[in-house]
Amino acid sequence: MKYQRVHLLLCHGTACVSAGSEKIDEAIKEELEKHGLEKEVRLVPTGCFGFCAMGPVMLVYPEGVMYCRVKPEDIGEIVCEHLLKGRIVERLLYKEPDGKDRVAELSNIEFFRHQRREVLHNCGQINPEDIGEYIARDGYFALAEVLTKKTPREVIDIITKSGLRGRGGGGFPTGRKWSYAGHATGEIKYVICNGDEGDPGAFMDRSIMEGDPHAILEGLAIAGYAIGSAQGYIYVRAEYPIAVQRLEHAIGEARKTGLLGKDIFGSGFDFDIELRLGAGAFVCGEETALLHSLAGRRGEPRPRPPFPAVDGLFHRPTLINNVETLANVPRIILKGAPWFAGIGTEKSKGTKVFALAGKINNTGLIEVPMGTSLRTIIYDIGGGIPKGREFKAAQIGGPSGGCLPKEYLDTSLDYESLIELGAMMGSGGLIVMDESDCMVDIARFFLEFTQDESCGKCTPCRVGTKRMLEILQRITQGEGEEGDIELLKSLAEDIKGSSLCGLGQTAPNPVLSTLRFFEDEYIAHIRDKRCPAGVCSSLLRFEIIPEKCTACTVCARVCPVEAISGTPRKPPFVIHQDICIKCGACQAKCPFGAIAKV
Amino acid sequence: MQEEKEKYRRLAVVLEKYHGKAGELINVLHQAQLIFGYLPKKVQICVADALGVPISEVYGVVTFYSLFNTEPSGRYRISVCLGTACYVKGAGSIMEALKENLKVDEGGTTKDGLFTLESARCVGACGLAPVVTINGDVHGRMTADDIPELLERYRKEAEA
Amino acid sequence: MVTLTIDEQKVTVPEGTSVLEAAWKIGIDIPSLCYLKGLNEVGTCRVCVVEIEGSKTLQASCVYPVAEGLVVRTNTPRVLKARRTALQLLLSEHPQDCLSCYRNMNCELQALAHRFNILEIPFRGEKREPPNDEKSVAVMREPAKCIRCRRCIAVCSKVQQAFVYSAVHRGFDSMVSPAFGLSLDDVACITCGQCANVCPTAAIHEPDNTKEVWEALHDPEKWVVVQVAPSIRVTLGEEFGLQIGSVVTGQLVAALRRLGFDKVFDTDFTADLTIMEEGHEFLEKLKSGGPFPHLSSCSPGWVKYCEHFYPEMLEHVSTVKSPHSMFGALAKTYHAEKIGVDPARMVVVSVMPCTAKKYEINRPEMTDSGFKDVDVVITTRELARMIREAGLDFINLPEEEFDEPLGIASGAGLIFGATGGVLEAALRTIYELETGKEFPLPQYEQSLRGMDGLKEAEVEMPQGLIRVGIAHGTGNAKQILEKIKAGEKYHFVEIMGCPGGCVGGGGQPILSFRRGWEGSMDYRMDRADSLYKAEQELPYRKSHENPEIKKIYREFLGHPLSEISHKLLHTSYTARSRYPLSKTKV
Numbered sequence A: 001m002k003y004q005r006v007h008l009l010l011c012h013g014t015a016c017v018s019a020g021s022e023k024i025d026e027a028i029k030e031e032l033e034k035h036g037l038e039k040e041v042r043l044v045p046t047g048c049f050g051f052c053a054m055g056p057v058m059l060v061y062p063e064g065v066m067y068c069r070v071k072p073e074d075i076g077e078i079v080c081e082h083l084l085k086g087r088i089v090e091r092l093l094y095k096e097p098d099g100k101d102r103v104a105e106l107s108n109i110e111f112f113r114h115q116r117r118e119v120l121h122n123c124g125q126i127n128p129e130d131i132g133e134y135i136a137r138d139g140y141f142a143l144a145e146v147l148t149k150k151t152p153r154e155v156i157d158i159i160t161k162s163g164l165r166g167r168g169g170g171g172f173p174t175g176r177k178w179s180y181a182g183h184a185t186g187e188i189k190y191v192i193c194n195g196d197e198g199d200p201g202a203f204m205d206r207s208i209m210e211g212d213p214h215a216i217l218e219g220l221a222i223a224g225y226a227i228g229s230a231q232g233y234i235y236v237r238a239e240y241p242i243a244v245q246r247l248e249h250a251i252g253e254a255r256k257t258g259l260l261g262k263d264i265f266g267s268g269f270d271f272d273i274e275l276r277l278g279a280g281a282f283v284c285g286e287e288t289a290l291l292h293s294l295a296g297r298r299g300e301p302r303p304r305p306p307f308p309a310v311d312g313l314f315h316r317p318t319l320i321n322n323v324e325t326l327a328n329v330p331r332i333i334l335k336g337a338p339w340f341a342g343i344g345t346e347k348s349k350g351t352k353v354f355a356l357a358g359k360i361n362n363t364g365l366i367e368v369p370m371g372t373s374l375r376t377i378i379y380d381i382g383g384g385i386p387k388g389r390e391f392k393a394a395q396i397g398g399p400s401g402g403c404l405p406k407e408y409l410d411t412s413l414d415y416e417s418l419i420e421l422g423a424m425m426g427s428g429g430l431i432v433m434d435e436s437d438c439m440v441d442i443a444r445f446f447l448e449f450t451q452d453e454s455c456g457k458c459t460p461c462r463v464g465t466k467r468m469l470e471i472l473q474r475i476t477q478g479e480g481e482e483g484d485i486e487l488l489k490s491l492a493e494d495i496k497g498s499s500l501c502g503l504g505q506t507a508p509n510p511v512l513s514t515l516r517f518f519e520d521e522y523i524a525h526i527r528d529k530r531c532p533a534g535v536c537s538s539l540l541r542f543e544i545i546p547e548k549c550t551a552c553t554v555c556a557r558v559c560p561v562e563a564i565s566g567t568p569r570k571p572p573f574v575i576h577q578d579i580c581i582k583c584g585a586c587q588a589k590c591p592f593g594a595i596a597k598v
Numbered sequence B: 001m002q003e004e005k006e007k008y009r010r011l012a013v014v015l016e017k018y019h020g021k022a023g024e025l026i027n028v029l030h031q032a033q034l035i036f037g038y039l040p041k042k043v044q045i046c047v048a049d050a051l052g053v054p055i056s057e058v059y060g061v062v063t064f065y066s067l068f069n070t071e072p073s074g075r076y077r078i079s080v081c082l083g084t085a086c087y088v089k090g091a092g093s094i095m096e097a098l099k100e101n102l103k104v105d106e107g108g109t110t111k112d113g114l115f116t117l118e119s120a121r122c123v124g125a126c127g128l129a130p131v132v133t134i135n136g137d138v139h140g141r142m143t144a145d146d147i148p149e150l151l152e153r154y155r156k157e158a159e160a
Numbered sequence C: 001m002v003t004l005t006i007d008e009q010k011v012t013v014p015e016g017t018s019v020l021e022a023a024w025k026i027g028i029d030i031p032s033l034c035y036l037k038g039l040n041e042v043g044t045c046r047v048c049v050v051e052i053e054g055s056k057t058l059q060a061s062c063v064y065p066v067a068e069g070l071v072v073r074t075n076t077p078r079v080l081k082a083r084r085t086a087l088q089l090l091l092s093e094h095p096q097d098c099l100s101c102y103r104n105m106n107c108e109l110q111a112l113a114h115r116f117n118i119l120e121i122p123f124r125g126e127k128r129e130p131p132n133d134e135k136s137v138a139v140m141r142e143p144a145k146c147i148r149c150r151r152c153i154a155v156c157s158k159v160q161q162a163f164v165y166s167a168v169h170r171g172f173d174s175m176v177s178p179a180f181g182l183s184l185d186d187v188a189c190i191t192c193g194q195c196a197n198v199c200p201t202a203a204i205h206e207p208d209n210t211k212e213v214w215e216a217l218h219d220p221e222k223w224v225v226v227q228v229a230p231s232i233r234v235t236l237g238e239e240f241g242l243q244i245g246s247v248v249t250g251q252l253v254a255a256l257r258r259l260g261f262d263k264v265f266d267t268d269f270t271a272d273l274t275i276m277e278e279g280h281e282f283l284e285k286l287k288s289g290g291p292f293p294h295l296s297s298c299s300p301g302w303v304k305y306c307e308h309f310y311p312e313m314l315e316h317v318s319t320v321k322s323p324h325s326m327f328g329a330l331a332k333t334y335h336a337e338k339i340g341v342d343p344a345r346m347v348v349v350s351v352m353p354c355t356a357k358k359y360e361i362n363r364p365e366m367t368d369s370g371f372k373d374v375d376v377v378i379t380t381r382e383l384a385r386m387i388r389e390a391g392l393d394f395i396n397l398p399e400e401e402f403d404e405p406l407g408i409a410s411g412a413g414l415i416f417g418a419t420g421g422v423l424e425a426a427l428r429t430i431y432e433l434e435t436g437k438e439f440p441l442p443q444y445e446q447s448l449r450g451m452d453g454l455k456e457a458e459v460e461m462p463q464g465l466i467r468v469g470i471a472h473g474t475g476n477a478k479q480i481l482e483k484i485k486a487g488e489k490y491h492f493v494e495i496m497g498c499p500g501g502c503v504g505g506g507g508q509p510i511l512s513f514r515r516g517w518e519g520s521m522d523y524r525m526d527r528a529d530s531l532y533k534a535e536q537e538l539p540y541r542k543s544h545e546n547p548e549i550k551k552i553y554r555e556f557l558g559h560p561l562s563e564i565s566h567k568l569l570h571t572s573y574t575a576r577s578r579y580p581l582s583k584t585k586v
């Protein structure tokens, strides 16, 4: 390795792969060969850098230069110019959204500058399919440390003192959970890594599974040691084929290296891990549903107590932790509880990974200390809102969370503050919305999701969310009635209060939260039959502004339902509202901006 | 017919491996679906019998999980991500465009048997939102205008 | 023991008790709908929610275990509102056609709507309207009335182990259904009707056959004969508000006469005949050395179970028909001839505890008389409907006696209605036939009677010691069959399809499940006890002593297992698949 003067890191995360990394990989190999550089340049396929919107992303070390949206055709130039002549290929560099200069070094890019990458420190930096690279960055040292030097009790103590809380949504203190499972009596116990990541709009667990799979294996093994379990499971959603393949590979490597299996590090501790796939059901992220699914059954939750720590998989004591939670564990062991507890806020320690998406310039995966403000995330890291639009709200915590409007841009993002505002940390999905998003429609969207994903076992969720959805559908279709808001609130309260599992208990949150901050939008829909954001198609019309129309006929030709009539060169054209299906095609195509959405 | 027999032979190999292991139901159904493209009743019965799970329960599981199909689908499964990130980036209009171009509703298969249109909830490529997957290949940053060209590509591929 | 506080009252209960049970114990009547203690503890309906101090959300009290120091509130405004909403939500997707509903006035959902003073349903919206499943002649489903409580799944999977139902689909579309959404008629349903019995609403029940009975009764051309199964006389009273297990034999006969039946007979008579035939069949096997075990055949639910799930055991099953089928065959031959009625215009109606018998009479084999042996089966519940419809003051009817000759029966025939009864009746006869001594019943009562799932005994016979076994409910049947397959030796095994035997049949009055599944077994026991008590008052207690039995052999059948009895009283079975789609085993 010492002869290799250049490292080329090419992202092989889901987003980048779909944007073409594999072809680029081939192109690079070809070019390197052509120039006889195979020996000098080391090509490393990595996991997600977090900057997925810019993918495929490629980093060139030692300079730390980042190329974005690379195409196979660009490779020749990169090799000739950069690798051979040391000249950076300007046009492939990242350009900050404010139009300032192109930035070459990763570390100078605003998107990365404000982050603190701890859990993600390996993601995008190592080849996830090479256990050697993980070990080279202190991988499995934590496991060695606990197995050879610490009692299970001491391990649990460290985790407890670190203040780590579950990243799967609830924020339950991890140390306390481990200690319950540790105390549970039973010969056989299980540890499970929850990699279901069902929140639509969240992809941090995917990135860790793809980019740093060994961190999860190591975390799981440490958890197993701490509670006295010899068998771990990783439950991954089947929609993540790359993650599945990387984990499979990692487990194989770890077994081969003796880091999984019998008598690890000669400590007498046996531990192995099996992978299990979901099959498309959001509710399987709920821990009791996950247990059923893991056993090959319908993924329906069951009442708790008994909690899995007492009565879990195959009725044995079982510890369930989220991917990100577990990935934090090795670093906490290595760097110590005080180090971790020194990051974040008083009650929310450490960093949190957020999946930043929606109406934001820099979509991607970011990691910041707990307590970072929404403003920092959206404007400093995210680069603000595209098209010069106005920030309206951010949805945090996915379908069980809530929205934060601009008045709360400076709120500290931590478990407590979010709950107080009726939102939720959830898994860390952060969807940004601008003035062109209708909050009633967003609420409807989330309810449609939860309704679709409800397991159907209990009444309030099965029928209640359906009734709420129907009310919202009516409202967005202009058929809202006086009393709908009260009915929504009342129903929401009962569904939250009496549903069997977390899905139903949180399903009304997006509605309550939008009602809390944007009730006037609801009223506009119900009373004035108006959608202020111009989203709800039943409530809007397309009209031709006679003064601007030149009778060019374009609109009439694109209209799929022939709703526009007029005589060429005799303005104005007219839209027949009874025929129009509000597809917006005419507006998009009118060369004179003569069609308005009202 | 010959092809059908070959599929059942491959299924038999899988079932052999998991005989009597009720806990492997989901795993086995995944593998069966890989072989057949969907889960016909007869396959469900074979799985039930081999694993020792009542057929009612197998059916209950198959209908619970959205990745299991009980109907054969078109040669290309088009899946529009309607996850949050994609939705706010306009996935709805992409779905509309596909429906119109293919003349099918969600869940439907085109008359020529080429395409099946479905929706998905986040494929984890939110950074590329809005996202459409076709037989697992992810197409990111789609717009409604890209749809005709995209479909054309697959139509051509099918012809070839 | 654990002490907790419910609505400011302290209560001490055993560990593992649910909060709901603890509250019931001190007279706090928390409503429930899906809960069936010991069988269905799933917490789906949410009408039993309560506040538990320290818990953010409400909790379903039926599945919340008590804990020391727990503080529970069952009647706060929040609780009451949530329960009411759950109920209104259920009603918002419900057909609400109580007036023309099978369970009108006997429906747990309706009763709760009444109790909660539901005068309006604020929610409107989509209702799922799945079509009714009316294909099976024994059990029908109205899935639109299903509240997804899952009791049917529990009873069919755990008690009967026929595994017909599962929860299917999810969310608002979730339903309870047989595989592939098929009809009960197209899957391995044994038609026992246990699911109908536990269903809180009209989502499962037997098809109504009272119309056909009325038509026959009103048709002057028809000669309508009715027979009543042993257990009816101890359960029908419940439909008219009498205590569980009340004996109403006299009123029952009187009511049937007033409904217009030409003859009112007793299936107990053919139960005696069953003993004669099956007893001799068994003695033959003893002589020839098997095959053992000999399995009883009087329960069509069990027979169908065997056909689907243990076809390889069918050769062990007695070829003797069930008593009411024998009756049908005899009524249309022996009896018709005797009274000079053309069997073509005779209608035989069976009043049975059983839905499976609706299926049984339609089997092609059941036509040995040259006609359909039994024309219509109605359940205890259907008979009660007819009595109500006719406006009879059932409880106060003067007691009357069965008609002769097919109305004379021994106590042995009567106890056919309870688990263990058939075997006991058989032993009374075969023991005496072989040893010349009376069967020493007191010595065996303990082991043959009662509600234990599996019972067994050993009886010293001249041929040696014989081992007998008893199972009721097909889940228990499965257990004993597995034992047999594993090599355990039995000579005679009685199996009844329903828990408790026919006293717990699928067509019996719907029990209150407030005391849970175990409690329902107590009720079945009460009914069985009444049978055993009533039996003691009868002049004959052994089948072979029944003078009418002797007479029918003399006049018509010749001797047990004669050619004519083989033709009329015996039958054969068909191996069936446990899977839909294929006729043979996969």
Ligand SMILES: Cc1cc2nc3c(=O)[nH]c(=O)nc-3n(C[C@H](O)[C@H](O)[C@H](O)COP(=O)(O)O)c2cc1C
Binding pocket: A165, A166, A167, A168, A169, A170, A171, A172, A174, A177, A194, A195, A196, A197, A198, A199, A282, A283, A284, A285, A286, A287, A288, A320, A321, A322, A323, A325, A326, A427, A501, A502, A503
């Ligand atoms: C509807 C629902 C979906 C959930 N989905 C996930 C998920 O995808 N991933 C996850 O880690 N936890 C999920 N959870 C939370 C888990 O139930 C569980 O609390 C978590 O995995 C525990 O891990 P932690 O303590 O490390 O957070 C979900 C919970 C609910 C109610």
Ligand code: SF4
Binding pocket: A283, A300, A301, A453, A454, A455, A456, A457, A458, A459, A461, A462, A499, A500, A501, A502, A503, A504, A505
């Ligand atoms: S709340 Fe919803 S998802 Fe959870 S158990 Fe009830 S129906 Fe199923």
Ligand code: SF4
Binding pocket: A542, A558, A559, A560, A561, A562, A563, A564, A575, A579, A580, A581, A582, A583, A584, A585, A586, A587
């Ligand atoms: S919005 Fe669509 S349907 Fe309406 S007029 Fe314009 S092009 Fe036609």
Ligand code: SF4
Binding pocket: A544, A548, A549, A550, A551, A552, A553, A554, A555, A556, A573, A589, A590, A591, A592, A593, A594, A595
């Ligand atoms: S496209 Fe615009 S300018 Fe042309 S006819 Fe239509 S409205 Fe008028």
Ligand code: SF4
Binding pocket: C094, C095, C096, C097, C098, C099, C101, C102, C103, C104, C105, C107, C108, C109, C110, C145, C201, C202, C203
């Ligand atoms: S099932 Fe009950 S509530 Fe429903 S219609 Fe019948 S009686 Fe009424």
Ligand code: SF4
Binding pocket: C099
């Ligand atoms: S209870 Fe009401 S709905 Fe029913 S019959 Fe009487 S008035 Fe009519």
Ligand code: SF4
Binding pocket: C139, C155, C156, C160, C162, C163, C164, C165, C184, C188, C189, C190, C191, C192, C193, C194, C195, C196
């Ligand atoms: S009738 Fe018996 S076997 Fe058939 S579904 Fe009901 S309980 Fe199951």
Ligand code: SF4
Binding pocket: C145, C146, C147, C148, C149, C150, C151, C152, C153, C176, C195, C198, C199, C200, C201, C203, C204
């Ligand atoms: S059919 Fe009856 S018993 Fe079964 S789930 Fe529905 S309501 Fe409950």
Ligand code: SF4
Binding pocket: C192, C298, C299, C300, C301, C302, C353, C354, C355, C356, C357, C496, C497, C498, C501, C502, C503, C504, C505, C506, C507
């Ligand atoms: S036990 Fe009685 S009621 Fe049940 S199926 Fe058998 S004969 Fe019918």
Ligand code: FES
Binding pocket: A011, A012, A013, A014, A015, A016, A017, A047, A048, A049, A050, A051, A052, A053, A055, A056, A057, B127
């Ligand atoms: S997948 Fe490549 S940067 Fe995220």
Ligand code: FES
Binding pocket: A200, A201, A202, B081, B082, B083, B084, B085, B086, B087, B121, B122, B123, B124, B125, B126, B127, B129, B130, B131
């Ligand atoms: S929301 Fe579409 S890929 Fe995540």
Ligand code: FES
Binding pocket: C031, C032, C033, C034, C035, C042, C043, C044, C045, C046, C047, C048, C049, C060, C061, C062, C063
């Ligand atoms: S949830 Fe307790 S009775 Fe249904």
